[in-house]
Amino acid sequence: MLLISCPNCGPRDETEFHYGGQAHVAYPENPDALTDRQWAEYLFYRDNTKGAFAERWVHSTGCRQWFNMLRDTVSYDIQAIYKMGEPRPDVNTSAATTPEGATK
Amino acid sequence: MAETATPANPETLRAARRSPASHLAPTFESGSVAGTVALKEIPFQTMVGIRVDRDSDAGARLASVTGGLPAACGEISGDERATTLWLGPEEFLVVAPESAHDSLGGDLVRALVEALGDDPGQVVDLSANRTTFELSGVRARDVLEKGCSLDLHPRAFRTGTALATEIGNIPAMLFKTGEDSFRIFPRASFADFLGRWLLDGMREYASPEVP
Ligand SMILES: [Zn+2]
Numbered sequence: 001m002l003l004i005s006c007p008n009c010g011p012r013d014e015t016e017f018h019y020g021g022q023a024h025v026a027y028p029e030n031p032d033a034l035t036d037r038q039w040a041e042y043l044f045y046r047d048n049t050k051g052a053f054a055e056r057w058v059h060s061t062g063c064r065q066w067f068n069m070l071r072d073t074v075s076y077d078i079q080a081i082y083k084m085g086e087p088r089p090d091v092n093t094s095a096a097t098t099p100e101g102a103t104k
Numbered sequence: 105m106a107e108t109a110t111p112a113n114p115e116t117l118r119a120a121r122r123s124p125a126s127h128l129a130p131t132f133e134s135g136s137v138a139g140t141v142a143l144k145e146i147p148f149q150t151m152v153g154i155r156v157d158r159d160s161d162a163g164a165r166l167a168s169v170t171g172g173l174p175a176a177c178g179e180i181s182g183d184e185r186a187t188t189l190w191l192g193p194e195e196f197l198v199v200a201p202e203s204a205h206d207s208l209g210g211d212l213v214r215a216l217v218e219a220l221g222d223d224p225g226q227v228v229d230l231s232a233n234r235t236t237f238e239l240s241g242v243r244a245r246d247v248l249e250k251g252c253s254l255d256l257h258p259r260a261f262r263t264g265t266a267l268a269t270e271i272g273n274i275p276a277m278l279f280k281t282g283e284d285s286f287r288i289f290p291r292a293s294f295a296d297f298l299g300r301w302l303l304d305g306m307r308e309y310a311s312p313e314v315p
Contacts, residue, residue, distance in 0.1 A: 008193060009177045013253045016270060061275040062268050063177065063192040
């Protein structure tokens with residue numbers, strides 16, 4: 001069980017959350033201009049990262065708000081939690097703060 | 105918009121209603137352990153959902169009706185007339201006695217609808233959405249801890265705070281109203297399950313403690 005630190009509610013069990021897939025997948029500026037292959041890649045193709053992965057989560061049974069998380073897909077270590085719309089933090093420079101209860 | 109039909113006779117309406125856990129009332133009574141832990145349903149409370157930016161003008165007008173809008177997770181606001189719980193940064197639940205409902209002579213829903221006006225946001229009559237359970241007694245916390253992973257110790261979960269969480273694997277609001285008393289707001293369709301789940305959790309306290 002992961003203990004996820006919701007930016008609004010604090011540390012809660014993983015079962016209160018739902019997963020929203022890879023973060024920072026921008027909607028195409030002009031979808032009409034895309035080929036079918038490009039459109040399919042936007043819709044269905046996602047990274048399968050081994051290591052730090054930026055992903056979206058929603059606190060479904062709590063505040064019902066979305067947020068972003070940087071999580072290690074091997075160790076499940078939660079490296080950072082940040083707001084929707086914010087750029088992916090660079091954890092290697094330890095600029096991102098690890099929220100309370102964010103480690104396993 | 106919360107459109108609430110006003111029937112000619114509120115007593116006719118009262119007699120026709122059936123609360124989500126009414127069929128469990130005798131079981132709640134026999135399952136309660138005097139002086140240890142008690143469970144009962146408080147049916148038909150008036151509940152109104154609000155979605156509004158609390159820093160906006162509409163937020164201020166709504167706050168003047170509810171007696172403030174809570175600012176952060178866990179906080180509540182209001183007075184004995186109505187209590188407002190924090191559901192999200194821009195989402196709140198007003199809970200008041202049934203007599204506050206417009207169909208029974210009150211004016212809460214109308215007052216909130218008027219306070220919002222045409223501004224962005226919503227005011228919805230949710231009185232039939234959830235029911236209220238009151239779990240009280242010195243073992244109330246022990247019963248809850250069997251199925252709620254929040255830290256319910258008094259140092260972390262204080263009287264006068266309310267949190268949205270899972271109890272017995274179902275989503276519910278948990279409101280601590282006193283040192284040993286909790287109000288739980290499950291959705292109507294979960295009332296039967298959660299009522300029986302709590303009764304099951306209470307059962308061991310009816311027997312002498314095994315040393
Ligand atoms: Zn939350």
